[in-house]
Amino acid sequence: MKPIFSISTISKDLKHLFVATLFFGAANGIFLASLNNYLADIHGLDATSRGWLEFPREFPGFLMLFVAAVLLSIMRESKMAAVAMGLSIVGALGLGFAAHHTALLVVFVITWSLGDHIIFSVEDAIGMRLAKEGSTGRRLGQLGGARNLGTIIGVGTMYGLAKLIGDRYDVFYGVAAVCAAVAAAAYLNLSIGKGERRSRRFVLKKKYRLYYAISALFGVRKQIFLAFGGWVLVKIHGVEVSTIAVLYFVASVLGVIVRPLLGDVIDWFGERVVLAVDEVLLILICLTYAFAGDLFSTGTALYVLYGAFILDSILFALRIARNTYLKKIADTKDDITPTIAMGVTIDHLVAMSLPVLSGYLWMSMGFRWVFLLAAAIAIAGFFICLRIRVPESAPQP
Numbered sequence: 001m002k003p004i005f006s007i008s009t010i011s012k013d014l015k016h017l018f019v020a021t022l023f024f025g026a027a028n029g030i031f032l033a034s035l036n037n038y039l040a041d042i043h044g045l046d047a048t049s050r051g052w053l054e055f056p057r058e059f060p061g062f063l064m065l066f067v068a069a070v071l072l073s074i075m076r077e078s079k080m081a082a083v084a085m086g087l088s089i090v091g092a093l094g095l096g097f098a099a100h101h102t103a104l105l106v107v108f109v110i111t112w113s114l115g116d117h118i119i120f121s122v123e124d125a126i127g128m129r130l131a132k133e134g135s136t137g138r139r140l141g142q143l144g145g146a147r148n149l150g151t152i153i154g155v156g157t158m159y160g161l162a163k164l165i166g167d168r169y170d171v172f173y174g175v176a177a178v179c180a181a182v183a184a185a186a187y188l189n190l191s192i193g194k195g196e197r198r199s200r201r202f203v204l205k206k207k208y209r210l211y212y213a214i215s216a217l218f219g220v221r222k223q224i225f226l227a228f229g230g231w232v233l234v235k236i237h238g239v240e241v242s243t244i245a246v247l248y249f250v251a252s253v254l255g256v257i258v259r260p261l262l263g264d265v266i267d268w269f270g271e272r273v274v275l276a277v278d279e280v281l282l283i284l285i286c287l288t289y290a291f292a293g294d295l296f297s298t299g300t301a302l303y304v305l306y307g308a309f310i311l312d313s314i315l316f317a318l319r320i321a322r323n324t325y326l327k328k329i330a331d332t333k334d335d336i337t338p339t340i341a342m343g344v345t346i347d348h349l350v351a352m353s354l355p356v357l358s359g360y361l362w363m364s365m366g367f368r369w370v371f372l373l374a375a376a377i378a379i380a381g382f383f384i385c386l387r388i389r390v391p392e393s394a395p396q397p
Contacts, residue, residue, distance in 0.1 A: 013192050014130050018146045020081065020186035024119065025150025025252075026157075027088055027179035030172055031112065033155050033248040036230045037241035038095070038169050043105055047362040050231060054223065055356060056106050060114035061348030067114075068121050068341030077122040077337060078190035084122075085184035087115030089177045096173030115180075121344050124323040125337045129192055134267065136327055140320040141263015148255030151248060154179060159245040167241050203338040207329065210388055214275060214322045215343035217381040219350030221282055221319075224289075224374045225312050228358055232289055232367060233309065237302055247306055251313035259317045266318075271325040272388040278318045279382040285312050286375035290368040328390045 010018075039045045045053065060067070071080045091112025099105040124140055131139035158172050165171065233239040233247075266274050288308040292301040323340060330336050361369040 011130070013190050016186045016189045017126060017130065017143065020085075020183045020190075021123070021143050021146040022150040022153070023179045023183035023186065024085065024088075025147035026154030027085075027092065027150075027176040027183065028116070028147075029151030029154040029248055029252065030158050030176040030179070031092070033158060033245045034169060034172050034241055036234045037167065037244060040234055041167060041241075042099075042169060043102065047231065047235060047367075048359045050359060052356060052359060053106070053109065057109050057113045058223075058348045060110060061117040061120075061344050063345070064117050064121050064341045064348070065338075065345040067118065068338060068344075071118070072337060076192075077126050078187050078192060080118055080122050081126065081187040081190075082184045084115040084118035085180045085187060087111055087118070088180040089184070091115060092173040092177040092180060096170040096177075117344055117348075121341045122337060124320060125340060126190070126192065128323070128327055128336070129333075136324045137263040137266030137320065138260065139263070140324065141260040141266070141317070144259035144263065144317045144320065145256045148252040148259055150179075151252035152256070155245050155248045155252060159242055159249060162242045162245065203335050203342060205331075205335075205339075207331070208326070208339055208342075210384070211322060211326050211329075211339065211343060212346050213384050214325070214388075215347040216350050217279070217347075217377070217384065218319055218322065218343075219347030220354060220374060220377045220381070221316070222347070223350070223354050223358070224282075224286065224371070225316060228362070228367075228370050229285075229289060229309055229312060233305060236293070236367060237305070239302075247309050248313070251310040254310065255314055255317065258314050262317050263320065266321045266324055270388075270390060271321045271328075272385060272390075274318060274321050275325075275385040275388065276382055278315055278321075279378045279385055281311070281315055282378040283375045283382075286371040286378065290371040290375075325388060325390065 036050075039050060039053070068080075071083070075083075091108050091110075091114075094104065094108030094111060099108050123143070127140050127143045128136050154176070157175055161168065161171055161175070230244060233244065262274075285308045288304060292304045292308070295301070296304055322343065323336075326336060326339055326343075330339065358370040358373065361373065
């Protein structure tokens with residue numbers, strides 16, 4: 001097997017990109033691993049409030065079509081990534097030191113989220129420009145492994161701090177802000193795209209309709225994992241922030257190895273097979289969240305749920321398959337970033353509405369119905385993914 005990468009042979013841009021991805025992973029890992037406990041401990045949110053918070057948190061994603069169009073008209077993707085990290089710094093410091101009531105909580109969650117969604121719109125586009133012919137999945141998998149390594153560093157630091165000084169969210173988010181600052185500096189040092197004309201257009205084409213559908217499915221997966229997968233552990237089983245950090249840590253350690261391999265799997269078997277299998281596994285994960293407590297003893301159920309949480313976290317990496325698929329069918333390279341931004345907007349149509357419905361289902365009918373709904377959507381997603389076709393001689397924009 002080829003090595004993941006050799007430091008001595010990679011380009012200067014790729015080195016900067018790995019550093020940026022590493023520290024972004026650290027900042028994002030701290031945020032994700034602490035968010036549910038932060039909302040429960042500091043702001044006392046219940047499941048309904050948690051669901052409603054997802055609406056403003058995901059609203060920047062809904063706007064990405066317009067945000068990306070504006071930013072792409074004045075700067076290249078690497079500068080957009082640096083701007084995103086600046087927003088993450090403001091959001092992290094705000095949550096840690098200034099979010100003293102709900103209104104400010106929402107403001108700083110939106111700020112952090114806007115930074116996240118800008119990164120999601122450009123990171124794969126940047127990575128694909130630094131990929132060799134036929135190895136796009138491998139390159140994005142390597143970057144995913146670097147992000148996981150960063151998450152290990154960030155979550156490991158948070159875990160150590162929690163054990164030493166307790167659940168000090170101001171300290172956690174201060175560390176996240178420092179990591180985001182390092183990532184911003186690395187993104188600013190990227191030279192790819194210099195001198196190229198800026199894009200000033202939206203992209204919405206019938207040719208990309210399956211990409212849009214897959215983006216909507218990703219919105220379902222993201223919300224179940226980020227909002228309600230962890231919420232089951234925190235609210236139903238009383239899992240502490242240090243344990244959630246351990247789960248992210250384990251998933252990230254495994255991801256350092258598995259994510260590059262998943263990139264290879266996409267190159268070997270194609271997006272159709274990989275995304276369809278991902279939907280099948282999501283169905284099983286949803287059923288685990290719903291019924292583990294009924295099928296197993298309390299202690300065993302917790303470990304089963306931990307396993308589902310870790311597996312879901314690792315499989316989250318397969319989102320890169322939708323963008324490798326886009327690269328293969330794109331008419332030109334100028335279509336890629338605007339179309340990814342369109343995909344982010346579409347997946348947030350789901351991401352903004354599903355949590356509200358899910359929170360209502362949780363409170364009125366029980367948490368199991370949230371995951372049964374998600375499983376039903378994943379079944380439909382399986383058949384959508386089976387419709388993916390890539391020309392034998394796929395264009396390479």
